[in-house]
Amino acid sequence: MTTYKILGLMSGTSLDGLDLAYCTIWQEGHTWQFGIKKTKSVSYSAEMQSQLKDAILLPADSLLKLNNTYGTWLGEQCNLFIEDNGLEVDYIASHGHTTHHQPKNGLTYQIGSGQHLANASKQKVVSDFRTNDVALGGQGAPLVPIGDRLFFSKYDFCLNLGGISNISFEHNGSRVAYDIGLANMILNYITRKNDLDYDAGGNLAKNGKINTVMLQKLNALEFYKLPFPKSIGYEWFIEEVVPIVESTEDSMENLLCTGVHHICEQVAIQIKANKKKAGSTLFVTGGGALNDFLIETLQQKLGDSAKVVVPSKQLIEFKEALVFALMGVLRIEKKTNVLCSVTGAKRDSSSGVLFLPS
Known part of the structure; x- marks a missing residue:
């Protein structure tokens, strides 16, 4: 029985801040179990809150730049959390922050570059959980x-x-x-x-x-x-x-x-x-x-x-971060983590992209 030690990250549309949940996740028979071991919420500064809120208005090059800098910031926050609590982490599973969600136009975009996050945190990262479902004709949401x-x-x-x-x-x-x-x-x-x-x-x-x-x-x-x-x-x-x-x-x-x-x-x-x-x-x-x-x-x-x-x-506060940790585990195990009955996609999928630190 493998027990995964995984750090789930969530930033939601309410723009409250970043939620981090360090979880253990394992399977007993056909039943998945979890433990939430450590948590932290990082409030966004007024400047970052404004950046994220207005990201939808940015030209493409500025949006891509924000994608990278926000990814690096996520990695730095993970580093602080891991070091402060002396944690062993197998993977980070990151939702990112949604700036654009237009499934009828075949697009959804969550900033927080997985590669920048991996490099800054020095951890393996699974992120970009929505794009594949939208590519399969789904809404890309909800994933929880x-x-x-x-x-x-x-x-x-x-x-x-x-x-x-x-x-x-x-x-x-x-x-x-x-x-x-x-x-x-x-x-x-x-x-x-x-x-x-x-x-x-x-x-x-x-x-x-x-x-x-x-x-x-x-x-x-x-x-x-x-x-x-x-x-x-x-x-x-x-x-x-x-x-x-x-x-x-x-x-x-x-x-x-x-x-x-x-x-x-x-x-x-x-x-x-x-x-x-x-x-x-x-x-x-x-x-x-x-x-x-x-x-x-x-x-x-x-x-x-x-x-x-x-x-x-x-x-209440960390359920979504917990579920993205689970989605990361399921992606690593190549098991279904997005349900077509939920999103309307052509089929279930194991979605998310793996990024290795370098």
């Missing part, structure tokens, strides 16, 4: 459902509330997953306009009231009517959501309250449409799971159709 199936199958639904809300569950014998819609992306956009990184615990939103006009506009977004598989990126947020927020004159508290209710209504619609039994369980991770007001509101919207299960803070 392979972890939901292999690590968290006892729950009926797995919901991630990152910048975007996405869900996965078993449907007619296959794992399906898709982006539901908004999550922290809209909430953080509203708070950052007011020089706050985020609404801790949802306390500001809890003191607000619903702006019914804004809620109606958000609920009417065309994306919500589309069948799965489907996914969205930052481009969609800028084009479709920001104009609604900017055209709504109201207090920060009311905007946040409206955003929370919108997020929860859309999640509840999907759970109610796909639940197979009474008393289903909904396993919630991602930064949104730390928003107490959002979780309370979600349970209210669900009623008795599903029970919300919130795990430990460590798992």
